[in-house]
Every structure is written in structure tokens, then in C-alpha cells.
Amino acid sequence: MMRPGSEAELAEILAGAHAPLAVRGGGTRGVALAGDVVETGGLSGVKLYEPGALTLVVGAGTPLVEVEALLAEKGQRLAFEPMDHRVLLGGEGEPTIGGVVAANVSGPRRVQVGACRDHLLGVRFVDGSGEVISNGGRVMKNVTGYDLVKLMAGSWGTLGVLSEVSLKVLAQPQAEATLVRRGVGAAEAVADLCRAMGTPYDVSGAAWLEEGAELRLRIEGLAGSVAYRAQALGAALCGGLEVVEGAESAALWREVRDVAPFAATAGAVWRISVKPTEAPGLLEALAPHKAGAMLDWSGGLVWLLATGGAQAIRAEVDKLGGHATLVRGADDATVPMFHPRPAPIARLEEGLRKRFDPKGILNPGLMEGA
Amino acid sequence: MPQPDPQVLARKPAVVAALREVLPASAVIDDPAETRAYECDALTAYRCPPLCAVLPASTEELAAVLKICHRMGVPVVPRGAGTSLAGGALPTADSVILGVARMTEVLETDYANRFIRVQTGRTNLSVSGAVGEEGFFYAPDPSSQLACAIAGNIAMNSGGAHCLKYGVTTNNLLGVTMVTMEGEVLELGGAHLDAAGLDLMGLVCGSEGQLGVVTEATLRILAKPEGARPVLIGYDSLEVAGQCVSDIIEAGVLPVAIEFMDRPCIRATDAFSGAGYPDCEALLIVEVEGSEAEIAEQLEIITGIARRHDPVELRESGSAEESARIWLGRKSAFGAMGQINDYICLDGTIPVSSLPEVLRRMGDLSRDFGLDVANVFHAGDGNMHPLILFNANQEGQLALAEGLGAEILKLCVEVGGCLTGEHGVGVEKRDLMEHQYRPADLEAQMRIKDVFDPAWLLNPAKVFPLSVSAARREGGLAPHVA
Numbered sequence: 101m102m103r104p105g106s107e108a109e110l111a112e113i114l115a116g117a118h119a120p121l122a123v124r125g126g127g128t129r130g131v132a133l134a135g136d137v138v139e140t141g142g143l144s145g146v147k148l149y150e151p152g153a154l155t156l157v158v159g160a161g162t163p164l165v166e167v168e169a170l171l172a173e174k175g176q177r178l179a180f181e182p183m184d185h186r187v188l189l190g191g192e193g194e195p196t197i198g199g200v201v202a203a204n205v206s207g208p209r210r211v212q213v214g215a216c217r218d219h220l221l222g223v224r225f226v227d228g229s230g231e232v233i234s235n236g237g238r239v240m241k242n243v244t245g246y247d248l249v250k251l252m253a254g255s256w257g258t259l260g261v262l263s264e265v266s267l268k269v270l271a272q273p274q275a276e277a278t279l280v281r282r283g284v285g286a287a288e289a290v291a292d293l294c295r296a297m298g299t300p301y302d303v304s305g306a307a308w309l310e311e312g313a314e315l316r317l318r319i320e321g322l323a324g325s326v327a328y329r330a331q332a333l334g335a336a337l338c339g340g341l342e343v344v345e346g347a348e349s350a351a352l353w354r355e356v357r358d359v360a361p362f363a364a365t366a367g368a369v370w371r372i373s374v375k376p377t378e379a380p381g382l383l384e385a386l387a388p389h390k391a392g393a394m395l396d397w398s399g400g401l402v403w404l405l406a407t408g409g410a411q412a413i414r415a416e417v418d419k420l421g422g423h424a425t426l427v428r429g430a431d432d433a434t435v436p437m438f439h440p441r442p443a444p445i446a447r448l449e450e451g452l453r454k455r456f457d458p459k460g461i462l463n464p465g466l467m468e469g470a
Numbered sequence: 471m472p473q474p475d476p477q478v479l480a481r482k483p484a485v486v487a488a489l490r491e492v493l494p495a496s497a498v499i500d501d502p503a504e505t506r507a508y509e510c511d512a513l514t515a516y517r518c519p520p521l522c523a524v525l526p527a528s529t530e531e532l533a534a535v536l537k538i539c540h541r542m543g544v545p546v547v548p549r550g551a552g553t554s555l556a557g558g559a560l561p562t563a564d565s566v567i568l569g570v571a572r573m574t575e576v577l578e579t580d581y582a583n584r585f586i587r588v589q590t591g592r593t594n595l596s597v598s599g600a601v602g603e604e605g606f607f608y609a610p611d612p613s614s615q616l617a618c619a620i621a622g623n624i625a626m627n628s629g630g631a632h633c634l635k636y637g638v639t640t641n642n643l644l645g646v647t648m649v650t651m652e653g654e655v656l657e658l659g660g661a662h663l664d665a666a667g668l669d670l671m672g673l674v675c676g677s678e679g680q681l682g683v684v685t686e687a688t689l690r691i692l693a694k695p696e697g698a699r700p701v702l703i704g705y706d707s708l709e710v711a712g713q714c715v716s717d718i719i720e721a722g723v724l725p726v727a728i729e730f731m732d733r734p735c736i737r738a739t740d741a742f743s744g745a746g747y748p749d750c751e752a753l754l755i756v757e758v759e760g761s762e763a764e765i766a767e768q769l770e771i772i773t774g775i776a777r778r779h780d781p782v783e784l785r786e787s788g789s790a791e792e793s794a795r796i797w798l799g800r801k802s803a804f805g806a807m808g809q810i811n812d813y814i815c816l817d818g819t820i821p822v823s824s825l826p827e828v829l830r831r832m833g834d835l836s837r838d839f840g841l842d843v844a845n846v847f848h849a850g851d852g853n854m855h856p857l858i859l860f861n862a863n864q865e866g867q868l869a870l871a872e873g874l875g876a877e878i879l880k881l882c883v884e885v886g887g888c889l890t891g892e893h894g895v896g897v898e899k900r901d902l903m904e905h906q907y908r909p910a911d912l913e914a915q916m917r918i919k920d921v922f923d924p925a926w927l928l929n930p931a932k933v934f935p936l937s938v939s940a941a942r943r944e945g946g947l948a949p950h951v952a
Contacts, residue, residue: 152716153822153852175722204664215664217672218641233914234907239819240851241638241891243627243676244899244906245933246915250640250672254665271722294582298606300693322723322771325764332761375583375661400583400663423666439666444654449668451921456914467667 105142107224107232107263113138114261115230120464123257125161125199130189130428131256131437133463140198143263148238151176155221155238156269160198160262167197171269179270180216181207187358188369189428198262204254207357208305208318211297211397213270217253222266225252227259228457238266251452257463259456273320277330278305278349279341281315286395287380289315292337293398294376299336301329306398307356316352317341356396362405367391368429370413372402374422385416410435440469471518471897472931472943474564478521478544485544485566486522492534497572499523508549508567512614513557513898515868520547520561527572529647529655529685536683537653539566545927546651548679550622551593553614555815556896558626558678562931568683570621576600577686585644585661587688590621594628597689606691609636612892613804624684627676629892634850635726635759636692638892640675645688648674648681651923661688673918678894679929681922695759698726700796701769703776704750704783708732711752712825714779715849718756719822721775723768728850729755729800732829735807735844735857736799742806745799748783754849755800803846804857811842811859814871818882819853819891828885832856832878839874841867853891854882880905895933903935912938 104110114121120135127139140161148157151174158167164182171177182205184195199205201223206215213219222236235248252259284292289308296303296317305318317337319329334341344352355361362369374382376399383393383402389409395402406413410432417424423439441449446469453460453467478485486500499505500522510517521544526532539546545565552559561567573589574596580586581604588597594615597608611630612618618628624646629638636642645659658671665671674681705711715728731739731753740747747753754776758768769786776784787793799806807813820828829845836843847854856878860871879889879899883906889899903912916934919926920942930943 150821150823152720154719155821174720204669206664210663214637214641217669218637227914231910231914234911235914237886237888239821239853239887239891241629241633241819241848241853242888243629243638243892243894244888244890245895245903245912246918247627247640247672247676248914248918250669250675251918253672254669259668271720271724274722291582294584297584298581298693300605300695322764322767324767325760328761328763373662373664375580377582397663420662421660422662423664425666441667442657444650444656445658445667445670448656448670448921452668452918455917455921469667 101137101139103139103142107143107226110143110261110263111226111230111232114226114228117461118459119461121461123261123463125196125202126163127193128185128189128191128195129199129203130185130191131466133466138261140196140261146170147264154269155266157238157264157266158197160196160201160265162197164195164197164200172272175272176269177272178219178267179209179213180219181209181357182216183207183357183359187360187363197265201253201265202255202257202262208307208353208396211306211400212302212304217250219268220249220253220265221268223249223252223262224264225260225262228459228462233260236266240268256466258453258467260462275323275326276318276320276346276349277326278344278352279317279330279334280344281341283313284315285313286383290376290380290395290399293317296333296337297398299333301333303333305353305356308395309361310393311361316356318349318353356394359394359403361394362392362403365392365405368406368410369427370404370406370424371427372404372417372422372424373400374402374417374420376400378420382416382420386413389413414439436469438467438469471560471562472936474562478564481542482521485542488538488542489522489524489535492538493524493526493531497525497527508561511552511554511557511559513555513560513896516557516560516897518561518563520565520567521563523567523569525569525572529649532568532683532685533649533653533655535568536649536651540651540653540925540927543925543927545930547929548621548625548683550590550619550625551617553618554622554626554894554896556890556894556898558622558894558896558932560897570619570685573685580661581606583661584691585688586691587686588620590624590684590687591619594618594620594623601691605694607694608689608691609642610639620687621684624675624687625677625679626892626894629853631729631848632726634728634848635724640672642690643671643675643687644690646671646674646684647686649683649685651682651925651928656682659688678896678933680919680933681928696761697765698757698759699765699769699787700755700757700793701772701787702783702785702796703754703756703781704748705752705779706750706782708752708829709826710779711754714754714776715825716822717775718772719850721771723758723771725756725758725772725850727755727757727848730845730847730849731800731803732845734842735803735846738810738844739799739803739806742809743799743802745795747799750782755796800846807844807857807859812862813857813859814875816854816856816858816875816878817890817893818879818887819851820882820885820887822849822852824885824887825849825852828854828881831881835874835877839870841871841874852887876902897932900933901935916942
């Protein structure tokens with residue numbers, strides 16, 4: 101295993117490498133790859149933190165827990181609510197901020213504030229030739245040149261190894277509340293969740309758990325405002341919702357964020373992105389393979405616990421125009437993790453990989469697929 | 471701009487004839503009297519009539535145009551509404567202007583899933599207009615929103631006054647239908663969230679029409695807030711006003727807008743609009759949204775912070791009329807400036823913490839160059855719009871003003887910011903790119919274009935300094951990868 105202590109050392113390693121490398125942050129995201137491991141843990145530390153500008157610049161190998169603790173000291177946080185995959189995948193290791201960015205990991209609040217990629221202001225990375233590349237910066241509005249920042253978010257180390265990331269952070273809210281309704285089916289729940297997202301009440305979480313048939317809606321902000329919106333939203337959904345506040349509410353959303361209902365279960369776990377109102381129909385169509393389900397993003401994110409049926413799952417999702425990522429594989433290692441793309445798009449992706457990783461050494465094979 | 475390719479100029483009749491085969495006669499404009507209408511965008515200092523202009527009415531027609539131009543080796547300059555302040559739609563004599571002005575349809579509205587799908591020739595404001603009755607709006611709101619097209623918004627990743635809370639175009643774009651230079655139609659993204667593989671849509675947004683031509687867009691729409699109210703705060707020190715902005719943000723309230731004006735701008739706009747602004751060093755307009763009670767709760771925190779910094783004026787709006795009066799001067803700032811002077815509007819972004827330093831040093835530069843600079847900008851996100859005032863009728867003044875502009879933008883980069891926050895690079899800031907990016911950084915960006923447009927025919931003379939992109943533009947010398 102290689103563990104560069106600086107960006108220059110990382111560049112030297114990649115410039116000299118000729119065999120496949122497995123790029124790793126904390127190793128918690130369930131990607132097992134062949135090749136020598138390059139681990140980013142040595143590229144850690146805070147480069148700049150300006151709470152008044154909502155800006156944080158850190159080494160990519162910085163543990164997420166350190167980033168979150170630093171922000172919490174100033175009453176701030178990463179608003180996109182990155183999932184901790186260890187709950188679902190049972191791995192050891194310590195998630196890094198670079199890993200979060202490389203996998204574009206976003207949680208329930210994505211439906212309100214956007215994904216990790218929407219909070220990423222700048223990156224520094226080393227490409228497969230060992231060239232150090234910088235893009236974006238530390239300011240919120242920046243249209244200077246192409247947006248490689250978005251490209252790097254969710255590229256899973258296949259275009260380069262992140263050395264530094266710059267993020268927009270936001271204030272922690274003064275208060276939060278969750279509206280809960282139990283005993284509602286998926287179709288009814290999604291209708292309510294979508295209705296809630298269409299109100300002016302700034303809903304920051306909209307989920308449904310099959311277990312208990314439970315609908316959850318979250319509201320955050322100043323205390324008076326949360327009380328007002330919780331009441332108004334409850335009324336808009338015809339009342340009868342239980343209100344859970346504070347730490348208890350936060351616990352409900354950690355459960356959704358980390359897909360806790362599927363922890364310690366057997367079977368494959370799929371993360372399926374579709375148009376929200378398609379979710380109930382999709383669950384019905386996939387009933388023969390379904391062992392469990394949870395909906396987030398008002399239905400736009402389907403977490404599916406499945407036994408077999410990989411091809412059927414991807415075929416159903418294709419019909420709807422979304423995509424299905426295999427987050428936790430079952431026994432069949434031949435199923436690719438990422439949803440196959442149409443040929444012209446796969447060709448463009450391949451073209452980008454060839455130019456950023458001409459030796460084909462960065463997590464080869466991981467994101468291929470047409 | 472680079473010299474036009476004489477071979478392309480000589481082939482004009484053949485190019486026009488080929489285009490007429492796939493488009494109705496009225497959609498191909500080659501009469502020199504008519505192509506003049508396309509000789510520039512809103513950066514009017516630079517002009518050049520194109521070879522011809524085409525206005526397809528559908529994705530299929532547009533793809534047919536690109537196939538022809540690709541086959542015949544003709545450069546293509548995509549054009550939305552032509553409101554670019556950076557020369558993004560400036561043609562060369564050997565290029566075809568490819569306009570989306572006839573593609574303005576709403577294709578689908580879906581309130582449950584909160585999106586609208588439109589053809590990209592549609593104007594920004596009319597997207598909000600199409601969903602307004604149902605209580606929704608499209609958040610990015612560039613000041614040209616009455617005229618500017620979604621196509622241009624996507625090409626430049628446009629922002630607006632309210633992006634502190636709602637983000638810019640890329641944060642509100644869900645999917646695009648894009649035609650490549652080869653004429654291939656691609657669907658990137660859609661009504662679902664995130665990409666199946668690499669985020670190509672994220673790459674296309676803000677690529678200034680150099681990677682493909684976007685013909686249809688799926689956009690996020692949001693429920694309108696219940697209400698909004700501004701507060702006006704005046705200070706006699708730029709530093710203190712900057713600190714107040716920083717403190718408001720750090721306090722955890724997220725206003726939808728924090729606008730900043732300096733004394734030259736306050737005086738000019740007040741004289742022009744009669745807004746009744748105080749005569750002070752710096753004026754802030756902070757706007758919050760929500761129900762009446764929520765607005766009051768947020769304004770209490772904001773005015774509390776403002777008072778700690780000892781303002782010379784603090785005016786809370788108590789009615790719609792008072793709100794309009796607070797915004798009146800700000801909204802007429804550019805008009806006011808235009809009436810008393812010619813001006814260049816810059817667009818650099820800086821870290822909010824550098825605001826006082828940048829304003830002070832900009833004042834020094836202004837004195838050195840002997841040209842006045844007025845500032846009105848989005849302070850919450852550090853996106854500055856210094857207006858350099860000059861007299862266009864006086865020889866040498868435009869060049870002098872451009873020189874001052876370049877120095878100010880370099881200053882933005884030096885303090886950790888960037889050359890352009892929402893207008894784009896275009897031709898205007900093209901030759902300053904090397905101040906922000908090292909050669910390897912620019913090379914990485916050009917590699918992207920190599921993949922999407924290997925022959926470098928799409929809007930080729932923009933974004934990258936001409937010397938840096940020369941080898942690629944002159945004959946598709948992009949290093950080929952097997």
C-alpha cells in the first residue's frame with residue numbers, strides 16, 4: 101500500500117506507475133478493486149476555514165469526522181448530509197472528505213439543498229499521468245473556464261486522485277422537527293411527499309420507510325419558523341401527523357441517511373434514482389425481487405433490498421429513464437456497480453478517461469459500462 | 471479574434487445551399503444586410519458579421535445543421551438571445567451563427583415532480599411565467615432575465631441576485647438534450663437526480679457553447695415563498711459594512727440577497743431614481759423570505775447584528791411600497807450609470823472576507839488610471855460588479871478602461887477569487903485566463919473539448935487564450951488518443 105504524504109509525492113507515484121492502482125480514501129464505500137492501493141490519508145489537514153464566508157478548504161484525506169467536528173465548533177455543517185456507508189456495508193475504516201466527494205455522497209437533504217457536487221467549490225487532483233490539476237476555487241460564484249469540479253464529484257477516482265477539496269458549508273439550524281405518519285402505503289406516501297415539496301415550507305427531508313409504512317417530513321431553521329411551518333405543513337397534508345423534535349428528529353434522519361433498515365440484512369442493496377412519482381410503480385413492478393424498500397427524496401431515491409433480479413431491476417429502471425447503482429452486491433460479481441449508459445454517452449466517458457488516465461491505471465474498469 | 475479561414479469564406483455559397491436543403495428558406499440568413507443583426511452580442515465593442523445565420527425550429531433541424539457544418543469544416547457559434555456581456559456569441563467571418571430563438575416551447579410541466587421542460591430559446595423570465603399561476607418559479611434570475619434565453623443561461627452557468635439561497639443555473643438544471651458538433655443527439659440527466667456515470671451535464675453547463683448545443687432543458691421549479699422583505703443598512707466605512715455582511719452569514723440566517731453599493735454608486739442612483747438613500751460610504755440591502763412571522767424573526771437577528779456595527783441608517787420596510795423604494799435605486803443602478811457615463815461592467819468574485827481590502831485597492835487603481843469606479847454587487851457570495859466609468863467619445867479611454875478592468879480582475883484572482891462569477895469568459899476575459907490557471911489546468915480543460923468536439927469547430931475562439939488553443943484550432947491538431 102502506498103500512502104503519499106503530500107500532493108507532490110502523490111504526483112510522483114502516479115507519474116511512475118504502470119500497473120493498475122486501487123484509489124482509496126477511508127475504504128468504507130464498498131469498492132473492492134485489484135491493484136496496489138494508493139491511500140489518501142496522508143493528504144489531510146485544514147488549509148482554510150472561513151465561517152463568515154461559508155468556506156472550507158481541506159486535504160482530501162482528512163477524516164470526515166474531523167471536518168464535521170471543526171464545523172460544529174462554529175455551528176456549521178456540510179448541508180448535503182453525506183451518508184456513512186459503514187452502517188449498511190459493515191466496513192471498518194474512517195470515511196474521508198475526498199471519498200465523499202469522489203463518490204458524490206449526499207443524504208436526505210439533497211432534495212432541498214442539492215448534492216455534494218452542488219457544494220463543491222474547487223478541487224485539486226493528480227491525473228493518471230501524474231499532472232497536478234486545479235479547477236474552481238474557494239468562492240461560491242465562479243464560471244471561469246470549464247467546470248471540472250462537477251466532473252470530479254462522483255468520478256470515483258477514475259479521472260484523478262483528489263488531493264484537496266474546497267466546500268461551501270452552511271449554518272446548523274437552530275431547531276428541527278419531523279412530521280410522522282404511520283400506516284401509509286408507498287403510493288399514498290409519495291403523493292403526500294411530493295405535495296409537501298411543492299409547498300413554500302422549505303421541507304429538508306421527505307422519506308418513506310416500508311417497515312411500519314412510515315412517512316417522514318423534516319423542517320429546519322429558526323425555532324419560531326420551524327414551529328410555524330410544521331403546523332402549516334401538517335395542515336396542508338390534512339393533519340393527523342405526529343411531530344417529533346430535536347435530537348429525536350435528528351435520529352430519525354440518521355436512520356434514513358445511512359439506510360439503517362437494511363443494516364445486517366442479506367441480499368443486494370440498490371440505490372435507484374427515478375422521477376419521484378415513478379417510485380410506487382417501480383416497487384410494484386419489482387415485487388418479485390423485493391425484500392425491503394425505503395424511499396428518500398420524496399420518492400426520487402429508491403433504496404431497494406433485493407434477492408437476485410439484477411437484470412430485471414435495471415430493465416425496469418431503463419423504462420423510466422433513471423439509473424440504478426448496486427451499492428451492496430450479492431453473490432453475483434458479474435453485475436456492474438454502475439448503471440450502463442447509452443453508447444454515445446459511454447463513448448464520451450471513455451474519451452475523458454483516456455485523456456485523464458492514458459495509462460488506464462486509476463480504478464480501471466470501475467466506471468466502464470455501456 | 472483569429473483570421474477567418476479563406477477556404478471557408480470561399481465555400482459560402484455551397485454552405486448556404488447545403489443549409490437550405492435541411493431548413494426552410496426563412497431560417498437561413500445570408501444577406502449581408504441581415505447578418506449584421508448577428509454581428510455582436512451585448513459586448514458591443516466587438517463586432518463581426520458571420521458567414522450566415524441559421525434559426526432551426528427543432529432539435530432535428532439543429533442536428534442537421536451541425537452535421538453539415540461538421541462535414542464542411544465550418545465553425546459554429548451558438549447563440550441564445552445575444553445578451554452575453556462577455557462576447558460569448560461573437561461570430562467570426564467564417565462562422566455560422568446557430569440561433570435557438572425559434573425554439574421557445576414549453577414541452578412539459580410537472581408540479582408533483584417539480585420540473586419544467588422547455589426548448590432553450592425560451593427566455594428566463596418566461597419560464598417562471600409559465601409556472602407562476604401554480605405558485606412556482608425558476609430560481610436563477612440574471613438581471614437580463616426579461617431577454618436572456620435558457621440556452622445562454624446554461625452555456626454561461628448564469629447566476630443572479632438570489633443565488634446565495636437558491637444557487638446558480640447548474641444547481642437548478644436537471645437534464646439537457648444536447649446536440650454534438652457531429653450532429654448526434656444526447657440526453658444527459660433528466661427528471662431524476664444525479665448522473666448514472668460521470669457528470670457530463672455538470673461539465674456542459676458553463677462550457678460556453680463549446681461542447682455541444684443544448685436544445686431542451688429540464689429545470690427545477692420551486693414553490694414561491696410566502697413573502698419577502700428587505701432592510702436597508704448604511705455605514706460610513708467599507709470595512710464595517712463588509713464585516714456586517716460576514717457576521718450576518720456567520721449568524722446562520724441565510725438571506726436570499728445581500729446587495730452592496732459604494733458611495734459613487736449610491737450618489738448616482740439616488741440622483742437618478744430619487745430612492746432617498748443616505749449619503750454614506752456603503753449601503754447594504756438585505757432581503758429575507760418567508761411568512762410574516764418568519765420574516766420578523768430573521769430581520770430581528772439581522773438588524774441586531776447591523777446595530778452592533780453602529781449604522782448611519784437602518785430602514786426596515788413596513789409595506790410593499792417601502793420595499794419597492796428600498797430596491798428602486800439598486801434596480802436602476804445600471805441605468806443610472808449609463809445615463810451619466812459609458813461604463814464597463816466587471817464580474818470578478820472574491821472571498822467575502824477580502825471585501826474591504828479589494829475595495830480599498832480598487833480605489834487606489836481607480837486613482838492611478840484616472841477613471842472612476844462605482845461598485846454595486848452581490849455581497850453575500852462575493853460576486854462584484856465594479857463599473858468602470860469612461861467616455862467612449864474620447865480617444866484612448868476604452869483601452870484605458872479595459873486596462874483598469876484587467877488590473878481589477880487580476881486583483882480578484884490574487885486575493886483568492888476568480889475572473890468571472892456569472893458572465894462567463896467569452897472573448898472578454900479569454901486572454902486573462904493565464905492569470906487564474908496554470909498551463910496544466912488549461913490543458914486539462916482543453917482535453918475536455920478534444921473529447922466532445924475533436925475538430926474544435928464549436929465556438930472555437932472563446933474561453934482559452936488564442937495562443938494556448940492555436941494548435942488545436944488550426945486543423946484539429948488535438949493529440950489523438952487511440
